Amino acid sequence: MIPFTSLYWVLYWQLRSILKWALRQTTRLCELQRICYGKPSGAPRSAAVEYSLQHSKSALVQNALKELDAAAASRTIFGRNQKCLLEKSVRTVLKVKRINPTNHVAFIRNFSRCVEHIWGYKQLYHIVEELRLTQFDSSCENHERKLTRLWNGLCPDVPLEGRITKQWQDIGFQGDDPKTDFRGMGLLGLDNLVFFVEEYPAAARHVWSHSLHPQHGYAFAIVGINLTSLAYHLLEDGTAKTHIYNACKSLPTLRSFHQLYCYLYYEFDRFWIEAKPEDVMQFTFIKDKFEKNIRDMLADPNTVFKINFAVKTV
Structure with missing residues (x-):
């Protein structure tokens, strides 16, 4: 017998997939577009984008997330590298979700801000953690x-x-x-x-x-x-x-x-x-x-x- 919690999650993911498909057919927008157009800027939008990306079944998207995670861990998301990573992640999503960039300039702007929030936060954690682990040295x-x-x-x-x-x-x-x-x-x-x-x-x-x-x-x-x-x-x-x-x-x-x-x-x-x-x-x-x-x-x-x-x- 499948435990109740396991059954719940099986049903949840099945219903989520069906709902996403139905909304895509009726709105002609993918989940990320619906979030970036429908959620208020800041935490409501960035948190929803983060959740959506984390649960993406696309190998291309997951590889892009791993690259961003690695950059955050190495604290290299700044300057030219920040711009390159941002543009690459946007191109990946546009390709996977079949989004026309000419028709969805606002999506690109809003999604880019969310990516900055999400991986900037992760990078910030690594910066803070490095300082926390650095002990005060009287000889320094x-x-x-x-x-x-x-x-x-x-x-x-x-x-x-x-x-x-x-x-x-x-x-x-x-x-x-x-x-x-x-x-x-x-x-x-x-x-x-x-x-x-x-x-x-x-x-x-x-x-x-x-x-x-x-x-x-x-x-x-x-x-x-x-x-x-x-x-x-x-x-x-x-x-x-x-x-x-x-x-x-x-x-x-x-x-x-x-x-x-x-x-x-x-x-x-x-x-x-x-x-x-x-x-x-x-x-x-x-x-x-x-x-x-x-x-x-x-x-x-x-x-x-x-x-x-x-x-x-x-």
């Missing part, structure tokens, strides 16, 4: 310079007494040497913090001031690294696609990830202050509740997180 001048930039971004008028000093605890590190706190998220955690304090200095200092609250305060840097972990896992499991696809007009970049992080940190700070925790021991509970809220928001295909930091004196 570039790593040390980033650490100094973090300090100067938050405390421009206070000189560091030394490389290893208790001053680091003033901005939320656990000990005298910050490098030990980056083990979990690697260089990614530092890069996120540096981006926040340099791109949105007023907002970052506003959040940092909250972290110094005598009753409701928290460790700014440590919480920041925890939020790097949240942003990373949203990217890894695909939940962040909703925001990324809606926010990016073309190829998602590392800046897109940094901006998502900044949004998460600013909103978490607000969430934390409104929760009025008795002490930092409530961090895990509040962070988990915050993550659930974010994931619930991203379940809506129209969600896009807009950075509009309204800094007030609190």
Whole structure:
């Protein structure tokens, strides 16, 4: 006897094939055309195109997807290579689906944007993963310079007494040497913090001031690294696609990830202050509740997180 779930999927794929054939006959449009013409731009359209391509039975289409996957993994989707890959994938789909490019210029434009979203996201994941796996190295001048930039971004008028000093605890590190706190998220955690304090200095200092609250305060840097972990896992499991696809007009970049992080940190700070925790021991509970809220928001295909930091004196 075929298990119920197996029977369900057998029927699903049979009905899906029949429905696709029927719609093709009546509309004279393939599934990808119907998506690109009928779905709103951003996550609704790009997610539907991604699903359709993943389940294509065409060997030519699947080979094209493998080539795009390889380019994303090697982080080579940019410049001239990006243009060549995009044009090749479009030509493949036009050929397989027998689409006249002269009559469907809008399809080519919309489909190309979806391809940029889908494989730009995959490439972004590989870029982020490489940073996460890169451990902070005290002997690397570039790593040390980033650490100094973090300090100067938050405390421009206070000189560091030394490389290893208790001053680091003033901005939320656990000990005298910050490098030990980056083990979990690697260089990614530092890069996120540096981006926040340099791109949105007023907002970052506003959040940092909250972290110094005598009753409701928290460790700014440590919480920041925890939020790097949240942003990373949203990217890894695909939940962040909703925001990324809606926010990016073309190829998602590392800046897109940094901006998502900044949004998460600013909103978490607000969430934390409104929760009025008795002490930092409530961090895990509040962070988990915050993550659930974010994931619930991203379940809506129209969600896009807009950075509009309204800094007030609190």
